[in-house]
Every structure is written in structure tokens, then in C-alpha cells.
Amino acid sequence: MIEQRATEDRRHAPAALDEARLRQQAIGVRLRQMFDEVVSEPVPDEFLAILRQADKKTAENG
Amino acid sequence: MAGDSKARPPTDPAVDEAFKRELVKLIPHLRAFARTLAGEPAGADDLAQDAMMKAWDARASFQMGTNMKAWTFMILRNQFYSEKRRSWRQTQLDQEAAERTLVAVDDPEAPVALDELRLSLAQLPPEQREALILVGAGGFAYEEAADICGCAVGTVKSRVSRARRALHAILEDGSYERDGSAAGDAMSSILADAERLSTVR
DSSP states (O other): OHHHHHHHHHHHSOHHHHHHHHHHHHHHHHHHHHHHHHHTSOOOHHHHHHHHHHHHHHHHHO | OTTOOOOOOOOOHHHHHHHHHHHHHHHHHHHHHHHHHHOOHHHHHHHHHHHHHHHHHTGGGOOTTSOHHHHHHHHHHHHHHHHHHTTTTHHHHHHHHHHHHHHHHHOTTSOHHHHHHHHHHHHSOHHHHHHHHHHHTSOOOHHHHHHHHTSOHHHHHHHHHHHHHHHHHHHHSGGGOBTTBOTTHHHHHHHHHHHHHHHHO
16 A cells, blocks of 8 residues: 555656756765865875974974 | 963874874865865965864864864864954955856856856855755765754754755856856756766766
8 A cells, every 4th residue: 555655656756856856966966076176186285384394393392 | 482371281292193194184175175165275275274283283182083074174164264253355255256257257168067066155155055065075974064063963954955955046047147158057067067977987
């Protein structure tokens, strides 16, 4: 009974809903890609230089 | 120095070294979070650097073995909001965003989809944007995102779903109809890209 109703629901699910879901997924993929693109960029030397500097200061003070 | 009243507890060099190694590994992620949250590369790197240094200075309060990525992301977003409150570079950011829009319109070769997504993302309220980035791109669970944002799990869930709907609506509606390119072009190029990416994977 329940299964039958579920099948029927799926059959009657408006195509627009699937379309919207597809579009949401596409935006999600793009968003992840946008983030991952930055993650895969080489880290600018400045970051490591600043950290090295701070570490040196700790060593001197400690 | 006699004036240095902020004396830290003595640090163990080996622990510091381990902390630094982990922190360095997180730099690319901090940069990505800053870039997507702030929306502009130069200011975003400043933000990521500030967050990295704040994390380094606060290392004594971090418990090794707990989620360092979430901890540093929390530092970064707090930094972002405190700078935003001081309306940090806001005028400049707005100008740059406007210039980017013009460039995107003028250059027919510009990668439409990514740029439109970036601009659309910038239109969301910051709390929605941050929730969507953390969950939708940063790979955090709702619970982790809630810890980072300092709010309830339910709040994160509703922000993410509102952000998704708003982003969809911004991309779908006519706000990008300009220069003769039809409304919905951004959405169709995103769809095309997604299809291409999924076949590659």
C-alpha cells in the first residue's frame, strides 16, 4: 500500500521540482569549485614569512 | 620588555612546531574561506593572514587533537565581523565590486558563471553566505558550522537553506540581464559547467 503510493507520488512529481533540484545541485558544484580553486592556489610567500617571523620572536623571548 | 604585560605561559618548542605544521597546512583553506566570505582577493589575504597570526598567538589555548580547521575558521570569521563593524575598507570593496561588474560586462571572454556566482554570493546577507560556504563548500557538518558561527544547529540549517534559495533566485531572475545577454544565462552556464564537471569526475 505504502509502497504503491510512493511510486505514484514519484510518477506525479512535477518536473519543475526535479529541474529546481538539478539547478541547486549545479550551484552547489560551482560553489565548491570556487572554494577549491583557491585551496589549490600556491600559498603566497608572505604567509610563511610572517609565520617564520613570529616563530623567531617566540624563540628570542622564550 | 618591562612593558610587555601580556606574558604568555611558557611554550614547548616541540608543541609549537607541531602546531605550526598544522597551521601551515590550513593556510590554503583559510585563504579560500576568506576569499569567498570577503569576496575580494587582496583584502581577503589580509584577513587570512590576520586570522593565521591570531591563531598562532592563541595557540596555548588550542587543544591539540581537536578540530583545528574549525577553530581557525572561527577565528577568521570573528575577525571578519569585527573588521566589518569598523567598516573596514568597505567603500573600496564596493568600488572594486562595481568595477568587476563592468569588466565582466565588457569582456565577452570573461568566465561568466564563476563571476556571476561570486557577485550573487556577495549579495547574500553575511550570515547566510558564511553558513552556505562552511556547509556547501568547506565540508563542515551542520554541528561544526554551528560551533564556528556560535549559533544553534537549527539556525545554521535555516541559513543554509535560505542562502540556497536566495542564490538560486538571484541567478535566475533578471538582475544579470544586461548588455543584450539574456536573463538566465548565468544559470545556464552554471548548469553547463556542472554537467561538464560531473562527466569529468
